[in-house]
Amino acid sequence: MMSPKRAVADASRFGAVDRVFDPAALIALLDGAKPMFRAAKSVLLDRLALEQASAALDVGCGTGADVVEMARRMPHGAKATGVDASEAMIAEASRRAAGSGAGVLFRLGDALDLPYPDDAFDVCRMETVLQHLADPLLALREMARVTRPGGRVGVLEMDLGTVLLDHPDRAVTQTVLSANADSMAQPWMGRQLPRLFREAGLTGLSVDPIVILSGPENFRAMIGPAVARLREEHVLTAEQARDWWSGLSEREDGDGFAAGATVFVVAGTRPTA
Ligand SMILES: C[S@@+](CC[C@H](N)C(=O)[O-])C[C@H]1O[C@@H](n2cnc3c(N)ncnc32)[C@H](O)[C@@H]1O
Numbered sequence: 001m002m003s004p005k006r007a008v009a010d011a012s013r014f015g016a017v018d019r020v021f022d023p024a025a026l027i028a029l030l031d032g033a034k035p036m037f038r039a040a041k042s043v044l045l046d047r048l049a050l051e052q053a054s055a056a057l058d059v060g061c062g063t064g065a066d067v068v069e070m071a072r073r074m075p076h077g078a079k080a081t082g083v084d085a086s087e088a089m090i091a092e093a094s095r096r097a098a099g100s101g102a103g104v105l106f107r108l109g110d111a112l113d114l115p116y117p118d119d120a121f122d123v124c125r126m127e128t129v130l131q132h133l134a135d136p137l138l139a140l141r142e143m144a145r146v147t148r149p150g151g152r153v154g155v156l157e158m159d160l161g162t163v164l165l166d167h168p169d170r171a172v173t174q175t176v177l178s179a180n181a182d183s184m185a186q187p188w189m190g191r192q193l194p195r196l197f198r199e200a201g202l203t204g205l206s207v208d209p210i211v212i213l214s215g216p217e218n219f220r221a222m223i224g225p226a227v228a229r230l231r232e233e234h235v236l237t238a239e240q241a242r243d244w245w246s247g248l249s250e251r252e253d254g255d256g257f258a259a260g261a262t263v264f265v266v267a268g269t270r271p272t273a
Helices: 004-008 011-019 023-046 065-073 087-097 136-146 170-182 189-199 216-232 238-253
Strands: 055-059 079-084 104-108 121-127 147-165 203-213 259-269
Touching (some): 023 147, 023 203, 023 259, 055 065, 065 079, 065 087, 079 087, 136 147, 170 216, 170 238, 189 203, 189 259
Parallel strands (some): 079 104
16 A cells, blocks of 8 residues: 555656645655666766766756766866756755765756756756656757757656556556556657657757666556546546555565566757857
């Protein structure tokens, strides 16, 4: 069974963190999911040429760990900045980075209207933010605008149409996975990234699809709100929901739990002319 704190942490609410009852629950959800993304994050950082950058930006930086990591890869004296629309996230990022010794800065701001002049950064990065936005192309155009000609733009995104789960009841599982995908503003963001990069004028793209696997606790935290919604909307009966959770537990108890998704890491260059 899910703990009450986990149950209120609905990942579809990351588009308006400060309007949820308890932003700390969303922060806990992010912290729990971090290890799953480790390999994909590393691929993204490798694509960004941070070793030569003097100014880098992480858009929708959340609690700021990736900003600190960017700063570590940049030359001495360089500056990494995180911008996020949530005051709770910026406060948490500033608290966590204090005393890290890294050259980092955090600022409140909207991905759709970045508070920076044109060409301000050598590198601009983003992770699992576009899936929450009504206009992801505008956000990518903003990232391209604040990146200098010749600079690098890179994004890591989930594709919720690719979520996989081994479960004894395939029919109910399909219903649950569809409801989970439909709760997000952009459920197919991963597969759409290369097209949007081109539409934003970025060139020389690299595209890395990467399968990430989830442990049972994170998977339950991610999927729980979708099951609860299906119950509220009477798509699933109480018995079907209970049986579905039991089926999931069976897989866990038998050491046969398998769940995951494909994430896409796409990077490109802002053309010089
Ligand atoms: C799923 S979290 C990802 C956080 C971080 N990038 C990470 O991977 O740990 C999404 C983040 O995007 C932020 N966000 C959502 N809409 C935004 C917007 N319009 N402008 C800037 N940040 C936004 C949220 O506040 C949240 O911190």
